[in-house]
Amino acid sequence: DIQMTQSPSTLSASVGETVTITCRAGQSISDFLAWFQLKPGKAPKLLIYKASSLASGVPSRFSGSGSGTEFTLTINSLEPEDFATYYCQQYIYYPVCSFGQGTKVEI
Amino acid sequence: EVHLLESGGDLVQPGGSLRLSCAYSGHSFSSYVFTWIRQAPGKGLQWVSSISGLSGPGTFGTTYYTDSVKGRLTISRDSSRNMVYLYFFDLKDEDTALYYCATTLSVGANLDSWGQGTLVTVSS
Numbered sequence: 001d002i003q004m005t006q007s008p009s010t011l012s013a014s015v016g017e018t019v020t021i022t023c024r025a026g027q028s029i030s031d032f033l034a035w036f037q038l039k040p041g042k043a044p045k046l047l048i049y050k051a052s053s054l055a056s057g058v059p060s061r062f063s064g065s066g067s068g069t070e071f072t073l074t075i076n077s078l079e080p081e082d083f084a085t086y087y088c089q090q091y092i093y094y095p096v097c098s099f100g101q102g103t104k105v106e107i
Numbered sequence: 108e109v110h111l112l113e114s115g116g117d118l119v120q121p122g123g124s125l126r127l128s129c130a131y132s133g134h135s136f137s138s139y140v141f142t143w144i145r146q147a148p149g150k151g152l153q154w155v156s157s158i159s160g161l162s163g164p165g166t167f168g169t170t171y172y173t174d175s176v177k178g179r180l181t182i183s184r185d186s187s188r189n190m191v192y193l194y195f196f197d198l199k200d201e202d203t204a205l206y207y208c209a210t211t212l213s214v215g216a217n218l219d220s221w222g223q224g225t226l227v228t229v230s231s
Contacts, residue, residue, distance in 0.1 A: 089218075095159075102151045
């Protein structure tokens with residue numbers, strides 16, 4: 001299993017702020033890295049795939065970067081609906097994959 | 108619009124069995140890989156199992172399982188019904204979780220379509 005480590009576990013922020021979440025892979029995964037948003041009672045939502053590609057319908061304030069073992073998700077100018085939990089996922093050996101432990105973005 | 112709907116979650120005693128279902132509404136069901144992912148209470152996401160489609164990887168119907176469920180789980184698909192199934196045997200307390208069905212519809216993307224999940228509770 002490829003271990004994925006996210007930081008921080010919890011992030012406190014305000015509407016309008018820019019936040020960054022980091023994800024580190026236990027070995028190089030090239031750019032096979034995705035980011036998901038989870039909200040209680042809702043289906044998980046793909047935000048970013050291939051490390052930096054924005055998924056369809058996702059606002060441009062979300063962006064991803066990185067390759068190899070270090071990746072970041074940046075949310076520019078937080079909106080109220082962005083308060084959620086975010087997970088990174090590696091899929092270099094698709095469909096086998098693994099997730100980070102999650103980062104909760106709270107007010 | 109593509110829709111995934113999970114069902115079958117229930118309260119089950121340890122050692123029991125259960126079948127989860129995922130209904131796919133959309134086109135080209137046989138083309139896609141389908142994946143089950145779970146989230147235990149207060150925990151993160153965990154990949155559980157996947158089954159290949161006509162577009163790969165590998166041959167149609169190739170199955171993949173996470174180590175902690177191997178031997179206790181079977182994933183299958185029924186193209187006549189556009190359904191994906193997860194058969195659980197010898198359920199353990201640690202299998203308690205919300206189980207999501209997901210697939211990748213857009214070329215190059217990854218798990219861009221999810222259901223809302225079905226809850227499995229293993230308890231005596």
